[in-house]
Amino acid sequence: MSEITVTLPDGSERTLPEGATAADLAASIGKRLAKDALVAVVDGEERDLAVPLPDGAAVSIVTPDSPAGLFTLRHSTAHVLAQAVLELYPGATFAIGPPIEHGFYYDFELPAGQTFSDDDLRRIEERMRAIVAADQPFIRGEVSAAEGVELFKDHPYKREIIERVDASEISGDGSVSYYRNSDSFVDLCRGPHVPSTGRLGHFALQKVAGAYWRGDHTRPMLQRIYGTAWASKKDLEEHLHRLAEAEKRDHRRLAAELDLVSWPEELGPGLAVWHPKGVLVRKGMEDYSRERHATGGYQFVYSPHIAKSVLWETSGHLDFYKDGMYPPMEMDGATYYPKPMNCPFHVMVYRSSQRSYRDLPIRLFELGTVYRYELSGAVHGLMRSRGFTQDDSHIFCTIEQVPEELASLLDFVLSVLRAFGFDEFQAKLSTRPPEKSVGEDALWDRATEGLRSALERAGLSYVVDEGGGAFYGPKIDIDVKDAIGRAWQLSTLQLDFNLPERFQIEYIGADGERHRPVMIHRALFGSVERFFGVLLEHFAGAFPAWLAPVQVRILPVADTHLDHAHSVAARLTAAGFRVDVVDASDQLGKRIRNAKVQKLPYVLVVGDDDVANGTLGVNPRGGEVERGVPLDDFVARLAAEVAERR
């Protein structure tokens, strides 16, 4: 046989000489493809372009336009980074360098505690560009594990990987593959890679960070270099632009600019004070949440911030969550702990009287502030702090009620999130962990199916995280996408078979017997503070009218119009709006600019015409100026805008 036939993704067939490679196939299809091709998928497996094609294979050629192509591009760029570092820093060794979202990283260890500086990054990037310019081919080779250990004898982390691969089933035939793209550089790698370094180029090194070997804090801390890489210069520039945009939206920056929240050094890491304007927004969020819960069948409860150790022993937190708890306080011969969660208190409320099946479901709700001992290096503005307020709900119901309850709960959650301007959701269903967990299989299956059908009824797209559930039950987490496409994990719905058991809570069934209820934990915002931070970044500080701390600013053209401005303000205040007046000490243009910088929804200008006619000059955020608007019309318009939320 001197020819082979392969099938392309569109179903067409191509005949090629025996021994032809994927690169030859690409060339036979077109010049453009030959130039763009990075790797091939042969019978479902990603391979180098240089691999000879077997007869009858299904082949697709991967270009940088596809996720797989971009992945390979980034992976190969990581290799070039490693090559540059090893060439520039004698004695350096390297660990792993995978592609990640938006780019890649590589972990290194330099001799004797040396570290990379920003200047080093520039030097390394220069060397990488030289390697790209040299267009070195990535050439694959295979050796036995023993030979691999010899090949990488100077690189202990690589040896550890080989030994691990060899010991596992991954290796199959006991061999490992490597790529050599110059005499001086070989990297252990499963591949595939782009044909040569000349295919790369649209990348930038970004930063140096510490990372434990294998993510284990007992292992050495390596130096990780992060980079970003894209298929085109345009994509790279767009990504860098997005990063700059995200920085402009940083909630810590906006919180300072808009006078919402601050973090005085005197308070300690992760502890904030809320300024009056921040509170107006937060109160708007909380009021809306309370209103929805009140009409949604929830009963409100309060609980203290500390409780005796016996509560946490019974709940199991002292066994399973102690590292996340604040240190204990000794008082009056007892030990108290600040609460890391609200759940046990809500169980206490449930248990305060005998419950009948007729009472269920019981839905308890609290804006409960909890304290968690986060690592000091982990705190981040409002997004991650050591004290935060959960919009926490615990629903007690029968196992039979679970599916219905979950479905309506999910609708409730999505409806509230939509009111805040979020439209794109992604859910994650986490199932029973393989190791320790409590509850019978049948219970887990039933609960997991309940969650799944709730997701499907809500028409929500979801991924399954097998074994990702808590030890006490399966859960759904909901990510929302913000205005610039970032995903934030906010809401969580968790089923719990454990706490009802631990606290021995019961209800009397229709049969007159005692039964154990199921608990559903649910946080909707997740954390009020964090949700506030996400909203701040989502809206880039331009809160919708219903949330804006100051909804309307009134500017008299001159101080002769000041009285009129105040009477307009009084009218709007009486209608329930948040309003202020800025007198004519500054020029009108300056005052308008200030209001715009503060991102106020409406600026009203009143001058001679308006005093005479009872009208306003309306300057809406992001809109055209309107002159001569009757005051009544504006009141109606703002009322309508506030009523529709978002």
Place this chain on the structure above:
RNA sequence: GCCCGAGUAGCUCAGUCGGCAGAGCGAUUCACUCGUAAUGAAUAGGUCAGGAGUUCGAUUCUCCUCUCGGGCUCCA
């Protein structure tokens, strides 16, 4: 907690190869009273994050601490 980096006026940042600390914005005062994104002038404002060391002299060099940022880990 660990690795790297940073901390100068309320904010954004210059600066000092070791010799009396600077700008813009903001604040205050005065003048201007103005119709849609920055009027002018003047004034105030600093233990150069805190502590120790080296030095005739430290904001600058060294060490420690605190706080912040980027990561690791974890998660709302």
